[in-house]
Amino acid sequence: MSIKGVAYIAGAFEHPARKAPGKSVAQLHAECAKGALEDAGLSKDDIDGYFCAGDAPGLGGLNLADYMGLRVRHIDSTETGGSSYLIHVAHAAQAIATGKCTIALITLAGRPRSEGSSGTQLRTYGVNMPDEPFEIPYGAVTVNLYAMTAMRHMYEFRTTPEQLAWVKVAASHHAQHNPHAMLRDVVTVEDVINSPMISDPLHRLDCCVVSDGGGALIVTRPEIARSLARPLVRVIGAGEAIHHHMGGRVDLTHSATVWSGRKAFEEAGITPADIQYASIYDSFTITVVMQLEDLGFCAKGEGGRFVADGNLISGIGKLPFNTDGGGLCNNHPANRGGMTKVIEAVRQLRGEAHSKVQVPNCSIALAQGMGGRLGTRHASATLIMERQ
Secondary structure, three states, X not given: OOOOOOOEEEEEEEOOOOOOOOOOHHHHHHHHHHHHHHHHOOOHHHOOEEEOOOOOOOHHHHHHHHXXXXXXXXXXXXXXXXXXXXXXXXXXXXXXXXXXXXXEEEEEXXXXXXXXXXXXXXXXXXXOOOOHHHHHHXXXXXXXXXXXXXXXXXXXXXXXXXHHHHHHHHHHHHHOOOOOOOOOOOOOHHHHHHOXXXXXOEEHHHEOOOEOEEEEEEEEOHHHHHHOOOOOEEXXXXXXXXXXXXXXXOOOOOOOHHHHHHHHHHHHOOOHHHOOEEEEOOOEXXXXXXXXXXXXXXXXXOHXXXXXXXXXXXXXXXXXXXXXXXXXXXXXXXXXXHHHHHHHHHHHHHOOOOOOOOOOXXXXXXXXXXXXXXXXXXXXXXXXXXXX
């Protein structure tokens, strides 16, 4: 079913903490929920649908709903890593359209920084994960898999490390205006290239930050959104897709975004040329380049040239992106950045982004999320929103 126009994002909140050693994950979820409800002008008693993912402690949100005192008649714990929260917006819209709920809460929270977890450590899943036990002996950790994809992109399309570095440069230009951003210093291409090599060809500054924190969204029916004293942000298109490893028969030159983006644009009835602002999942610089190509902002293989020379910097470039600093500079809570991509897109559409990075008269924005690992099986979700 089409979700175009059936739901609005009425509340959005990003937790200001970047390190929260004295808080539990459940407490962070609750604080994010409270912030989004206050932003929308609602109370927890108004919530009748709850959406969460694998970062939620306890049986797909069952324990969290109890912890937060929610009385809901619809719950969804779809888990696709960092793309989960964009999928949750679409699923919430579907649930609202079919009468399953009227006001949905979506939360994300985590403490990887306090717990000393970068998300790149080796994991041993055991027999319940069919393929990964065979991959782990080869050192298939997160950064290596993204580096492998970056190396393939360089081989196929002559993409350069300097071009990748421009993604970080753009993010840093935006992060300098965000008081909560972990990395606020503006960097140059040379700074990125001269930072320590982590996994060839990715340098330290090609990699996202690790942070505690979280965020939350409120999705609701059109008539309820119109009754609230908040700018109207309407969901007009969404797509979700997965990219399999297929026992090693995998094409590293594209991501699942090829399919999720196409579906979202078709549903919205627009093209990439209509997008005024883009929130792009930026776990690594190569992640951004690949998704921009797969979304159709440039041709396959042209991503390196597209991002170069400041083309992603607000007020300078053709496509302003991640004006909060993104995962590369601002935060990457719970090692999942999809939630914050939606939140900053909502800010842009409301005209509530920082004045130095606000896109003038922003009326159509895109949020793009990625979950899993780009070099192997992963999920993609694309969300298109408009200001009414």
